[in-house]
Amino acid sequence: MKRRTTAIAAITAVALLGAGTATTVAVADSGSSGSSGSHSSVRIKDDGVSDAQENTNEAKGAKVKAEDAIAAALKHTPGVAVGADLDSDDGRLVWEVDVIGSGNTWHDVDVDPGTGKVLGSHVEKADDDDAGDAARVASALKGASTSAEDAARAAASKGTVTSVDADDDGSVKVWEVETTSADGKQQDWHVDFQSGAVSVDHSAGDAGDDGDDD
Structure with a gap:
């Protein structure tokens, strides 16, 4: 059900040092190592229901907000958060937070949306093939x-935040945020890297169409 439009296979490591900003790049593929964790405490119905109902169930099941899940992930794995998605696997809901840690390693950290506890994490392996895409994302995030967390808070008034991701199309430098309303309608927003201003993501088309979540 999650819409992941960012260059996740080419994610960037951004280290913010004091008042200055140092940017390095780490690229990841589907491989992983060092995984650990347990099941989420939140169960939802995601089988045999409409997309809108599943969206509603996920949003209602997330007692822990996006910004709090990101904060929990960063406390467990220090670094820079570059994305967070609320997702369900066999009816178990989880916040999946992407963090770039020390050594330019990309960590996937799972956070329980019911308790805010970290369930586990694993490290993605590097793939230099996507270095070009990663460099573009790095350029966008540099100096942001x-x-x-700020982006999630900024968009929270629009609905329940279910996804936050860094995005760069070569000219627009924004966080992409997805929200879900009480009736399951999803809407996409842009949050400016610099000002934090929230605007509608017109490039997403009709975000309320249940058919474009796949």
């Missing part, structure tokens, strides 16, 4: 004054 708005974090993933």
Whole structure:
């Protein structure tokens, strides 16, 4: 059900040092190592229901907000959060937070949406084939004054935040945020890297169409 439009296979490592900003790049593929964790405490119905109902169930099941899940992930794995998605696997809901840690390693950290506890994490392996895409994302994030947590807070008035991701199309430098309303309608927003201003993501088309979540 999650819409992941960012260059996740080419994610960037951004280290913010004091008042300055140092940017390095780490690229990841589907391989992983060092995984650990347990099941989420939140169960939802995601089988045999409409997309809108599943969206509603996920949003209602997330007692822990996106920004709090990101904060929990960063406390467990220090670094820079570059994305967070609320997703369900066999009816178990989880926040999946992407963090770039020390050594330019990309960590996938799972956070329980019911308790805020970290369930586990694993490290993705590097893939240099996507270095070009990663460099573009790195350029977009360099000097950004708005974090993933900030973006989630900024868009929270629009609905339940279910996804936050860094995005760069070569000219627009924004966080992409997805919200879900009480009736399961999804809407996409842009949060400016610098100002934190929230605007409608017109490039997403009709975000309320249940058919474009796949």
